[in-house]
Amino acid sequence: MAIMRLGRVQLRCPNWEKSVHYYKNVLGLIETARDENHVYLKAWDERDHHSVILEKADSAGLDHLAFKVENAEDLDYYEKKLIEYGVQEVDRIPAGYRIAEGEAVRFRVPTGQLVELYHEIEVVGNGLPLVNPDPWPDGLVGMAPPRLDHLLIAGDDVEGTSNLFMDVFGFNMAERLVTEEGEEYIATWLFKTNTPHDLAVIKGPQGKVHHVGFWLDDWNEIRKAADLMAKNDVMIDAGPTRHGITRGLTIYFFDPSGNRNEVYTGGYMCYPDSPTVTWTTADIGRGIFYFEGEVNERFTTVFS
Amino acid sequence: MSQYQIHVQPDNRTIEGKEGQTILDIASRNGVKIKVGCKGGGCGICKIKVLEGEVERGISSRSVLSLEEIEQGYALSCKAEPKSDIVITYEKK
Ligand code: FES
Ligand SMILES: [Fe+2]
Numbered sequence: 001m002a003i004m005r006l007g008r009v010q011l012r013c014p015n016w017e018k019s020v021h022y023y024k025n026v027l028g029l030i031e032t033a034r035d036e037n038h039v040y041l042k043a044w045d046e047r048d049h050h051s052v053i054l055e056k057a058d059s060a061g062l063d064h065l066a067f068k069v070e071n072a073e074d075l076d077y078y079e080k081k082l083i084e085y086g087v088q089e090v091d092r093i094p095a096g097y098r099i100a101e102g103e104a105v106r107f108r109v110p111t112g113q114l115v116e117l118y119h120e121i122e123v124v125g126n127g128l129p130l131v132n133p134d135p136w137p138d139g140l141v142g143m144a145p146p147r148l149d150h151l152l153i154a155g156d157d158v159e160g161t162s163n164l165f166m167d168v169f170g171f172n173m174a175e176r177l178v179t180e181e182g183e184e185y186i187a188t189w190l191f192k193t194n195t196p197h198d199l200a201v202i203k204g205p206q207g208k209v210h211h212v213g214f215w216l217d218d219w220n221e222i223r224k225a226a227d228l229m230a231k232n233d234v235m236i237d238a239g240p241t242r243h244g245i246t247r248g249l250t251i252y253f254f255d256p257s258g259n260r261n262e263v264y265t266g267g268y269m270c271y272p273d274s275p276t277v278t279w280t281t282a283d284i285g286r287g288i289f290y291f292e293g294e295v296n297e298r299f300t301t302v303f304s
Numbered sequence: 305m306s307q308y309q310i311h312v313q314p315d316n317r318t319i320e321g322k323e324g325q326t327i328l329d330i331a332s333r334n335g336v337k338i339k340v341g342c343k344g345g346g347c348g349i350c351k352i353k354v355l356e357g358e359v360e361r362g363i364s365s366r367s368v369l370s371l372e373e374i375e376q377g378y379a380l381s382c383k384a385e386p387k388s389d390i391v392i393t394y395e396k397k
Contacts (some may be wrong), residue, residue: 014345014346014363014364014365014366015344015345015363015364016363058365058366058367059365059366059367059368060344060345060346060347060365060367060368061346061365061367235342235343235344237342254342254343254344254346255344256344257344257345257346257365258341258342258343258344258345258346258347258365259342259344259346260342298340298341298349301341301349302341302342302347302349303347304342304346304347304365
């Protein structure tokens with residue numbers, strides 16, 4: 001009876017052909033379906049039909065993000081809970097609205113993004129048998145992340161969105177960045193799984209996305225990902241480096257439509273009884289980019 | 305392949321680029337410091353105004369470069385390529 005994980009993001013891509021090529025061949029996701037205006041993709045180790053939907057659109061940015069819940073009944077339960085919590089826009093998306101998906105509950109968070117909850121989705125497996133499997137399947141291309149990991153959304157009411165996820169869905173706060181007086185949240189890192197963030201929220205332009213993060217297994221893979229970016233003329237934003245916050249190892253870059261991506265590894269285990277770590281803006285440089293000790297202007301000003 | 309002259313207004317310099325190069329690439333090769341964000345036409349950080357001449361704007365995000373702005377001459381330098389000699393201006397920080 002709960003959210004299990006970040007299940008998908010839908011990203012808008014004006015630079016359509018190049019973006020589809022990039023997500024499949026440079027980032028290395030696997031196409032599972034397409035219609036006229038969408039391409040459905042999954043990371044190789046995910047078993048569900050898709051975790052990324054690309055949408056042919058006029059503007060870049062995030063259409064919605066979605067969490068997979070454990071049971072079909074969770075949809076009714078959380079729909080009621082959201083309405084009771086005072087969330088204004090709570091809707092149902094009917095089964096079959098998108099390829100391979102069942103019904104979803106959709107709502108808007110205070111920072112402006114549309115969030116969905118779903119349970120039903122076609123299972124296609126990860127290309128490996130369930131008995132005596134090898135560690136990875138043949139035919140992987142590009143950076144080939146095993147899974148979607150997290151995303152960072154922006155908006156004005158960081159506290160409102162953070163509280164909603166904690167109060168309604170039982171998320172916990174792994175870390176937070178606060179103003180020096182400690183009165184206002186600049187950013188929060190929230191988790192429902194055992195990693196320091198399934199969702200992070202930062203003060204910034206309303207309804208926008210800062211980045212979508214994919215998992216890689218180790219630091220060496222981050223280096224190889226950087227090689228692939230240089231080789232394929234991918235615009236690198238920052239890194240490879242380490243975050244003070246979450247302790248993650250990371251590199252940031254942009255898709256051909258201007259949406260920021262990240263590949264990420266490391267970090268630590270989180271439990272519901274883990275205390276919240278606090279960073280103050282006085283040390284924001286080390287918090288964001290631990291080696292450099294300062295944040296580049298692009299990183300704090302570019303959203304899509 | 306055609307060569308084009310780009311007159312950059314706040315710098316008051318003329319630089320030269322080839323057909324097929326973006327204005328941002330030509331600028332950065334010549335030390336003209338237009339701000340760079342996503343290089344994907346998605347963030348609008350690299351916006352310039354074309355005062356004279358023709359450019360091919362390429363594909364970009366409507367939310368950061370509206371049709372109205374295009375009419376007024378604005379372009380995203382990471383996507384726009386010169387199609388004639390041009391005069392541009394941009395916001396220096
Ligand atoms: S650098 Fe982002 S639109 Fe040009
Ligand atoms: Fe991240």
